[in-house]
Amino acid sequence: MNWTAYLPMLWQGAVVTMTITLSAILFGVILAFVFGILRVEGGPILSKVALCYTEVFRGTSLFVQLFWFYYALPLVGLSFDPITTGILVLAAHAGGYGAEIVRGALSSVSVQQMEAARALNFNRLQTLFRISLPQAVVEMMPAFGNLTIETLKLSSLVSLISIADLTFSAQSIRNITLDSTSIYSVTLVCYFAMSLMLMVVVRVIERMVRRGNAFPRAAHS
Amino acid sequence: MTDKPSQPIIEFSNVTKRFGTLTVLDDFNFKVAKGEKVTLIGPSGSGKSTVLRILMTLEPFQEGRLALAGMSYHEPNGKGPFKASEKHLHQIRSHIGMVFQSFNLFPHMTVLRNVVEAPVRVLGLPRGEAECRAVDLLAMVGLADKKDHYPSQLSGGQQQRVAIARALAMRPRVLLFDEPTSALDPQLVGEVLSVIRGLAHEHDLTMLLVTHEMRFAREVSDRVCFFDKGRICEQGEPNAIFGAPKEERTREFLQSVLS
Ligand SMILES: Nc1ncnc2c1ncn2[C@@H]1O[C@H](COP(=O)(O)OP(=O)(O)O)[C@@H](O)[C@H]1O
């Protein structure tokens, strides 16, 4: 049978990949902000907690994290379906890297800005949310763009816990048709198309964040 | 307020400030009367900025006593480097404004929001009222037409004038200027100085100004303090300091900057 008959199956896989990637990025960004902010402003205890989180998820392989969540969590009575597990693990992974991005960008806001805020008597939270974060977010955008693409690519690992994503579907179709070249070529194009779409979305968000003329375009972006 | 008319609004008593092992202010004594316009001059590294930064609570100090309008900086049981609670420091800061050498406007806010943000968030003024006042202040510094611009669209001189409006919007009783024109191209210095000159006529506003603009210092100050190595080496009326300096160090310094 010709591989083209399986295109709907590949399409379904692509939809699963996109769903998992987008959800993981959304939750990952939330985690990144929570833990990144805690790293900088959390005080002695919470900043250590945040540090543990980032180091654990950056320091171990996503592959192992996936299996660990998939097989170990049910043992303590927490069981999720594979898709939820995949999203949670990818989100936690992206959150670990994202928290570092947030921390780095927050600490790159100049001391002079902090002093100006202090001279105007803003308190710590006001300084964080009204002065540092809005400036830091602009700095974060390129790195979050990379993280988004990275998350898309890593999402193929969820096929290992039997989620029928794009990679999983491609493998299944190949096993039936034995036509590796065609099927993987199409898969490659699919991933590339999705990454292009994500990049466009990131660019649009970046432009919104830059808000017109507020920031002269930095040399590195 | 607990201050009496006769009481100095700023009073450093035997203040010692160290950075690690470097002693920047040693047993420093300095008083400023309410409404007085005082200029601090002196070589770079002599501790002028440190005096302003301590007043603004940007730097803690180790020994001695500092009071603003009768309010001591250190609390009796105060903890941390500032030996005072954040709430106490907040109250002290509410009387002081500062204008920095590098302007330090918030780049992500328009000019108007730069001026309005603190009155709204910190003082709790209704936004409409804060905006009215901000527009007045911007008109005063000659920038009413720039209110919707971002700082990056302004020249240095314009940014510094916005920074002055921003500080004034908090209605400080004491305004600190740390070399407000040092980062400016020479042709932009004049517009900033003329705004500061206007403020020097405000009877109630106490001003502490660090500057290398000697002619300007002579013109606007009630008193000039010459700093050297963390001490006030000589002080007096501008005409006395610039016209007939007593100390050798003052003469040397003035010669080096005026020539
Ligand atoms: N954050 C700091 N850490 C260490 N040393 C500092 C710091 N800030 C200022 N100093 C030192 O304190 C001295 C006085 O500095 P400053 O008050 O800035 O002088 P001025 O404003 O008169 O040029 C200088 O020797 C300077 O190097």
Ligand SMILES: [Mg+2]
């Ligand atoms: Mg200085």
